[in-house]
Amino acid sequence: MTADIRIPPQALYIIETLNQKGFEAYVVGGCVRDSLLGKTPQDWDITTSASPQEVKAIFGRTIDTGIAHGTVTVMRGGEGYEVTTYRIDGEYEDGRHPKSVVFTTKLAEDLRRRDFTINAMAYHHGEGLVDLFHGISDLEERRICCVGNAMDRFREDALRILRAIRFSAQLGFDIESETAVALKALAPNLARVSKERIQMELTKILESPNPGHIKMVFSQGIAPFLSESFSGIHAETMFIDRELPGLRHLRWAAFLLHGTPEDAEKILRELKMDNDTVNAVKLLVRWWKIPAGTDEQTLRKTMSQMTKEEFDHLLIMKRFTREIPESHEELDRIGELTCLIRDRGDCVSLKTMALTGRDLIEMGMKPGRAMGQVLGELFDLVLQYPEMNKREKLEKEAEKLIKKFT
Numbered sequence: 001m002t003a004d005i006r007i008p009p010q011a012l013y014i015i016e017t018l019n020q021k022g023f024e025a026y027v028v029g030g031c032v033r034d035s036l037l038g039k040t041p042q043d044w045d046i047t048t049s050a051s052p053q054e055v056k057a058i059f060g061r062t063i064d065t066g067i068a069h070g071t072v073t074v075m076r077g078g079e080g081y082e083v084t085t086y087r088i089d090g091e092y093e094d095g096r097h098p099k100s101v102v103f104t105t106k107l108a109e110d111l112r113r114r115d116f117t118i119n120a121m122a123y124h125h126g127e128g129l130v131d132l133f134h135g136i137s138d139l140e141e142r143r144i145c146c147v148g149n150a151m152d153r154f155r156e157d158a159l160r161i162l163r164a165i166r167f168s169a170q171l172g173f174d175i176e177s178e179t180a181v182a183l184k185a186l187a188p189n190l191a192r193v194s195k196e197r198i199q200m201e202l203t204k205i206l207e208s209p210n211p212g213h214i215k216m217v218f219s220q221g222i223a224p225f226l227s228e229s230f231s232g233i234h235a236e237t238m239f240i241d242r243e244l245p246g247l248r249h250l251r252w253a254a255f256l257l258h259g260t261p262e263d264a265e266k267i268l269r270e271l272k273m274d275n276d277t278v279n280a281v282k283l284l285v286r287w288w289k290i291p292a293g294t295d296e297q298t299l300r301k302t303m304s305q306m307t308k309e310e311f312d313h314l315l316i317m318k319r320f321t322r323e324i325p326e327s328h329e330e331l332d333r334i335g336e337l338t339c340l341i342r343d344r345g346d347c348v349s350l351k352t353m354a355l356t357g358r359d360l361i362e363m364g365m366k367p368g369r370a371m372g373q374v375l376g377e378l379f380d381l382v383l384q385y386p387e388m389n390k391r392e393k394l395e396k397e398a399e400k401l402i403k404k405f406t
Contacts, residue, residue, distance in 0.1 A: 005035040005123050010076035011044040012125065014059070014083060021058055023050040024107060025083075026122035026130065033118045036139055037171070046074075046083045047122060049105045055083050069101050086110035089156070108132055112147060115160045116167065120147050142173045150182035158189035161222065162201035169205045169213035183220060190225040198226050199271035206251035211240040214255060227270035234258045241320040249280035250313060253288070257321065261286045283310055284317050291325045292318070294333050300341060300383045303348040311338070346386035350379055355394035363398060370405040377401050 007015070007027055018025035025048040031041035048055065052067050061075040070085035087101045088109050104110065107122060107130060114120040117135040129136070138145050144164050146153040154160055161183040168175050175183070190198065205214050215235055217223050223231040233256065240254045252273075256264040261282040268278045283306060292314070293299035303311050315338070318324045318331060326334065347353050355378060357371055365371055378397060382389040388397070 005032065005125075005129075007123075007125055008044055010079055011046060011081055013076060014046055014074055014081055015124070017058060018046075018048050018050055018055075018083075021050070021054075023048055023054070024086075024105075025050070026107065026124045028111075028122040029114070029119050032121045032123050032129070033135070033139070035123075036121075036136070044081055046081060047086060047107070047110055048083055049086055049107070050083075051085055051103055055085070070103060087113070089113045114147050115153055115157070115163060117145050117147055118167070138176075142171070143176045144168050144171075144173050144179060145176040146179050146182070150176075150179045151186065154182050154186040154189070158186065159193050159197055159201065161187060161190060162198065162205075162217075165213055165216050166201050166204045166208070168216070169208035169210040172210055175216075180220070183222070187220065187222040188225055190222060195227060195270060195272045199273055202226070202271070203248055203252070206240070206255055207246045207248060209242060209246075211242065211244075211251055211254075214238075214240070227267060229263070229267045229270055232259075232263070233267070239322055244320040245316060247313070249277050249284065250317060252277065253281045253284035253317060254321065256281060256285055257288060259285065280310065280313070284314060287314050288317050288321060289323070289325060292334050294326075294330050294337070296337055296341060296346075297384055299334060299337050300346060300348050300386070303338070303341065304379070304383055308342075341386075344386070347379075347382045347389040350375065352389075353379055353382060353394070354389045354391045355398060359391070359395070360398060360402075363395070363402065365402055365406070370402075373405050374398060374401045 015025040027044055028047040029045050031044045034041040052070055052072050055072045056062050059074045063073040065071045065073040070087045072083050073080040074083050086104045088104050111120045117133040117138045120133050121135040122130040133147050144167050218235040237258050264281050264285045292302045378394055
């Protein structure tokens, strides 16, 4: 594995400018790791011997991203580059954040505080790779290994326990034995970590190329410390196809598929998941085992229960899920009928019904429960007979229904 890392021009400008002012500067962490793996880094973080105030004085446009911990974002060409001063972390009193940090001029001290060896490498275009903790060999051997003593690293920051599993899932690496022992032993410390941060790591595991690695959360005894209901998930029956698109709600739905929609909502609420994802997961968990319908009338009825995107995602879920009521041949038929129904413009939503509540008011009906019943009956009619979705036809039917319900 060769260290042929191409630093983007703006990041290179920041490093060279710091060098010209007499300071050390390197790209560090994930961007080095990803470059060595042949991946395109999402971010280019820079570490330097310059203090935050010195960085601010050198560069005109900066943002105090985390200045108390030594991080300043330098703006270049519309992009932000985090520049962090070499630091030594103080005592971790809450098992998550250092009580204090001490700035240092030694790169080795900064790299020593990092979580995993593959994230503790730095690179300078003139000096080459700085790899003090054998990160390269761990990349080559495809393993996740803590920097120094694993128990110490996880005591400092319990979220690193989930990060170890996350990197294992994202990269397809094994977790080194001492690191695995430590993460199991210190799993109870995760109870002190915010649910939002736990959810973010779990989501990244599920969205990864190896979503099945989420089972490690159960096999290593971590699940009881993530949320009140999390350990109740039926991990033994869980199956997430790697080919299932890596969309957040699809992967979470596949993970929570064997519980009830209410179970899924409770778990996701405890983990502080956003409302859109919660609702999307609930819908998929509710509908995945219900036949969508291989005849047009039943299929239109199913399509009417959700948005176009939700229905499409339901079909995707069925394609990549075991124990569904339809065969793959039936799913092919459903896909063909769906295209036919949409191409023909059949009404599968109240929004596209030819008669509206406003029209009923013009016909002399007052808003209220009876109007809802009339609209419901008309909608059922056009779902059965799409050719009825004409205003003049629905007006005639509405006249009969108004008499029935008023």
